[in-house]
Each structure stands twice: as structure tokens, then as C-alpha cells.
Amino acid sequence: KAGVTQTPRYLIKTRGQQVTLSCSPISGHRSVSWYQQTPGQGLQFLFEYFSETQRNKGNFPGRFSGRQFSNSRSEMNVSTLELGDSALYLCASSLGGTPADNEQYFGPGTRLTVT
């Protein structure tokens, strides 16, 4: 079974631009979660989508948004990029039911650099 895939793997953007990251979950997984990893803050939860609905949201500004499609693929968008948005963005998928079904499997991440 194929794992979680994320595209692109690397991205360089300029401050003020916007960016869209894509995530394809493991087949059969209905939940997709997004995380930001930075050296100072560690792994921080952004949001989770389950069956095309945002089910959970972390403490990030409204510039960070996402969506999920009917095939469970998900996109994350960051508008008006700031230097501090430079990070590794990780997507994880899970079955999304009981706690055991929420063992999340991560993709390789997208490394975003904002200059």
C-alpha cells in the first residue's frame, strides 16, 4: 500500500506571496492532519480534515487554511507569507474513527523557505 505523499518536496517563496501544498493520504484513510515543524516550536498542529470537513483546528492565524476533496486528498494554503512561515510542513493520514484508528502516518513533508 502506498504511503502518504506530499508535493512539492521543496519550495522557495518570497514574503507576501501565497503557497499551496498538496497531500495524498494512504488509500482508505479519511482523516488528514497538517503540522508545522520549526526548530523553535517543534511539531505544531495546524488543522485536521475528516470527510471533507474541518474537524479540528490549531492556534494558527487565518492566513493558514486548508481543504479536503472527496477522494480524501488535501491541500493547505498559506497566504501573505511571512519569514516566520519557513518550516517543514507535514501531512499525516489516518482512518479517523476510534483512538486506535487515529494512529497517524506521515508524509515526507514539504520544506518551505520564505525569503
Next chain:
Amino acid sequence: DQQVKQNSPSLSVQEGRISILNCDYTNSMFDYFLWYKKYPAEGPTFLISISSIKDKNEDGRFTVFLNKSAKHLSLHIVPSQPGDSAVYFCAAILGGTSYGKLTFGQGTILTVHP
């Protein structure tokens, strides 16, 4: 507010010996706990998990222990191998509709020396 804490930034162990990684949490409503291993520039890899109704779960060389009264969990790796060298994260899940949100500790860098 750091609800999941890994107080040891690093741990160094000799090959063949036991590695013990520790994690403390503050929220008694956490329902499920997981351990992940992460290499640089890669996503975390799921290792093992434990429900809050259990106190031990074992999978091969990995065993996780949960002490709910102390709000403490630990990951034991026996025997340790050089390939285990990585950053280890513990994570916790609240119950109910928060299942999709993992709260991570800051990580512990494990180095296993040959």
C-alpha cells in the same frame, strides 16, 4: 502551555543496551499515546501506541509503559541498535472529536554508539 513534555533533549546509549525515553503530560483527558521516530528531512515514523486503559504495550524491541497516576510514559528499546539513532517524539490524543489532533513533545535525540 506545553501539555506534553520530553525533559531530556538527548540520550546516548551503547549498542545492545537498553534505551529509555521518557515523556510527561499534564492533561488527564488524554486518551491515547503514541511514539514516533524521526530522521532529518523526513516525516515521523509511527513506532508504537498505548491506550489510556492499559499500562503496557509491547511490539518487538519496543515497549511503552504508561503510569496514569504519575502522568508519565516511557519507551524502552531493547536491545538498542545504531539504526535506532534518531529523534523520538511522544504524542498524545484527546478523546472525542479531537482524535485527529496529536499534541507532540519537543523530542529526544537518541544516539546509539556501536
